[in-house]
Amino acid sequence: MNLALLLPAGLAALAALLLPLSIHLARRSERRPTDFAALRWLHARVRPRHNLRLDEWWLLTLRLLLVAALALLLARPVMFGASDATPWIVAAPGVDAGVLRRSGTDESGARAERRWLAPGFPEADAPPPPFPATSVASLLRELDATLPSGAPLTVLVPPFLDGVDAERPVMSRAVHWRIVPGDLVAPVPPSVPAPGMPTLHVRHASDRAGGVRYLRAAAEAWAATSVDSGVGSGERTPPTALVVGNPDDPLPPGATALAWLVPGPLPASILGWIEGGGTALLDSQTEVAGMETKAIAQWRDQDGAVLVRGMPMGRGRVLQWTRPLAPAAMPALLDAGFPAQLRALFAPAMQAPGRVSSSAYSPRTGMAAWPERPKALSHWLVLLVAVLFLVERLVAANPRRRTAG
Structure with a gap:
């Protein structure tokens, strides 16, 4: 795994670390001299000493960490190489819902993520989606670009597919193409006669x-x-x-x-x-x-x-x-x-045929792998900033701290 910054210039905000440090040194507890009767007549020469001492270092540490976390958040850190290799099993509309829900593992036996091959890729427990306007090939290409490169993909399809493109889809990964029984078969559209001229x-x-x-x-x-x-x-x-x-x-x-x-x-x-x-x-x-x-x-x-x-x-x-x-x-x-x-x-446009045998529409490989999407860490940094700010406020408002000062 590799860490990277999408906006390294945001680290310039680390210069703000000098602000809480300066304020802390300027507002440290003052020492007031107190007259003492037995010692007021002594005239010993005392060498002045200037000691740089940090009071309430735990509060200063919290404030410095808070500023550093904000600067890191501005730099937008991401992580490469943390791709999820969880297998995916998707089912095209028309596949028996029970077949998808019973397919808990992929070809290798690993536990798989089960989804419907529909816009948004709903989970297997969701109701079977209707036949979408989006073509099967478009959904496969979208899923191929979304999944990590190392995630195996299994596609469950009924014996026939509707709403397909003119050619087999090309993927960046090998796809396990499984033809299974279907319980929702779309009706075959009626034959369209040759376009004629209306009145x-x-x-x-x-x-x-x-x-x-x-x-x-x-x-x-x-x-x-x-x-x-x-x-x-x-x-x-x-x-x-x-x-x-x-x-x-x-x-x-x-x-x-x-x-x-x-x-x-x-x-x-x-x-x-x-x-x-x-x-x-x-x-x-x-x-x-x-x-x-x-x-x-x-x-x-x-x-x-x-x-x-x-x-x-x-x-x-x-x-x-x-x-x-x-x-x-x-x-x-x-x-x-x-x-x-x-x-x-x-003349009305002729409707292109959209039904094909699933065995003749299995995806091909040959497309270059999609660039790996980095995993953003901003949401974790936002949580860290919120926790640090809350702890800093609790420590700064502690009544014991005021009494000690």
């Missing part, structure tokens, strides 16, 4: 009617593509992909895509609809708070100029044209790829 609702001002024609042409291309690819009933009449209305027309229930071609501030009703999960593509002159500073590019032209920018808002998204919907300002309106690009803005 696009258009609300436009009277001076923005010219831009609607390009959105209508794109919607007709979507419908034609759906019919040609066999999506829908198979009849030549394409499904409705575009609904045009005035700004005051309310959005129907279930609407998820909106093109808002109205300049000026965005109404509160539309803001609430977006925060509830809708996606709105706004006119270049629509005013939305934060769009100038928080939005990022969503669509660029061939020259790299931004055509559409966007940002999340609540559970939805807000997008905005950076130019007017006119070929003179935006030549991309006449490109053959305009319908597909516009469709990609509104």
Whole structure:
């Protein structure tokens, strides 16, 4: 074990040791001469002597120790090499709680710390946690960085894991990966169909009617593509992909895509609809708070100029044209790829698969060991300072000391 100081300059406070020493010498008990009748007529020459004597040395020692402890506390001492090698056993959500509670020892037979592989790493006696939003790999990496380098780690997992990353986690230590029965198996998410284009609702001002024609042409291309690819009933009449209305027309229930071609501030009703999960593509002159500073590019032209920018808002998204919907300002309106690009803005993201067989997800080794975290000693020094101060006050306020003085 090695001791170190995170702030060695704090030891400069040791110079304050001179303060209680000086006060103690200056305020020592005074000696007053007393006349004595039988000796008052003697005229013996007495050599003056100056003796440096420390009275109440125990009180001085307490005060010096108190100042030294404060100076050491300012230097922030830590201890290296005092890592705890206690084994850890963690269980992923889905493992039978009884299996974790009965696993009192690790592979070597040593007594182990038992926790759940969940945010905060709750103890084994706590109720089984629900399936967390944090992925198993993220929790394993966090635990790997938190545990001392010499602490063995055993992970109990059910036959299948949900909410995993795209690749096996890489750890700085060898992990004992044990597949055990589970009593809480998360339901398999239903298969997600290929993302399609929802009905696009258009609300436009009277001076923005010219831009609607390009959105209508794109919607007709979507419908034609759906019919040609066999999506829908198979009849030549394409499904409705575009609904045009005035700004005051309310959005129907279930609407998820909106093109808002109205300049000026965005109404509160539309803001609430977006925060509830809708996606709105706004006119270049629509005013939305934060769009100038928080939005990022969503669509660029061939020259790299931004055509559409966007940002999340609540559970939805807000997008905005950076130019007017006119070929003179935006030549991309006449490109053959305009319908597909516009469709990609509104298409919902496909859900990534998150279930994997536990036997195929065992962690790999190869990551460099995390730096050893020093053990702080500040809390012990604070306790020492408090005890020394209390004892010093008790000694200084002792009535016997006052009587003796």
